[in-house]
Amino acid sequence: MARDEAALAELYDRYRVILFGLLMRILSNREEAEDVLQEVFLQVWRRAADFDANRGRPFTWLVTMTRSRGIDRLRTLAARERVAIAGARDESEAVSDAASDAFRSEQRGLVTSALAQLPDEQKRPLMLAYFDGLTQSEIAARLGAPLGTVKTRMRTGMMKLRELLAGKDASFGF
């Protein structure tokens, strides 16, 4: 196996369950999620030179790219198709924390704990933005809340999340 091919394979082995879990959460469809995951790693191969270590961690770069591709795919899928798929959401192959060497259960625990500390009114807009790709106006319409309120809650929620994760930064260094 060539040198960088091995590096890409190792990168895939390390992050696949996190990235695939993210894509499944966004798309609720195994076939689509696997297709997007494949696209993401081909993009990594082609565009690794674009990664700027001064601008952020590789994890952030990978996750941002994966989420962006996932949301793009979500928007191209017909709404009714997604509703049908969401109804048959398949989580039978979810990986337990202990089952995967690659997955950092400790970091996941930190994030889920931080999210659990956010009031629902702040957490919900963040989830709708991140996993459903909704804009602030769309979130306001979905929740039946004034746009200004949604903006404030999102900003407050993000600030609180950052604050809760800040002290754990060293163990978060992927």
Place this chain on the structure above:
Amino acid sequence: MGHDDYKEMIPAHALSALDASDEGALNEHLATCAECRRDVAEWEATAASLALGAKPMEPSPQVREKILTGIRSEEPSLAGRSLSEKSGFDVIPFGRTPRNLWNSLGSLGSIAAVILFAALIVGIVVLWQQNRRLRQENQLVQILSSPGARLKELKGTTEAPGASAKMVFDSTGRALLIASGLPRPPQGKEYQLWFIEPKRAPRPGKTFSTDSAGRGQLEERILEVDHEYSVFAITLEPAGGVKSPTGAIYLRSDL
């Protein structure tokens, strides 16, 4: 809207949740504010942590095979070659055993052949560069002699006070940018052209690098609206370009 207003929009920008008008206004501000660009990177890291809120799942083994088959079928690119070397990924690649070049060449005849081959390559590169320069000069003359030809000057910012550039374009949208006095971009970086219309997000143009003398050229197609209403700017960005500006502005035109 002031700096603090834009700063407050950045967490939602990191979630790509801003509505189009806010996103456009913020991007325009980001093109000129290094502090806010640094904030974007920090908030993007916070947003990325939300990915861990999703339940980890195992893709089928075929995905890995498809990816590796996919990259084998592609030309080895600069990006591919630099995956482990430049990206900073904490991945340990398989090393190669260094070879003794002189032993492998074996004889003086082989050495001479290598020297001749190297000279031939240098000659081809010099001819290619001359040919490219002549072609660009020819293009410049063609555009400038077209009906409705225009010229806009770009001045160096504090990032490159000695730099300057000229953008020539004709009524068909054919354009040529010629820059000089720019610092050589670091490895993995290139200069990128931006079209900045008032009240809209900057539109990305193509990227270019510079030679050892700080000269760079770029062929582009520009929209009619850019003839009158756009500011042209050059920023330093990751090689290959980005969709929204992230780096400092090195050159910009007046309206």
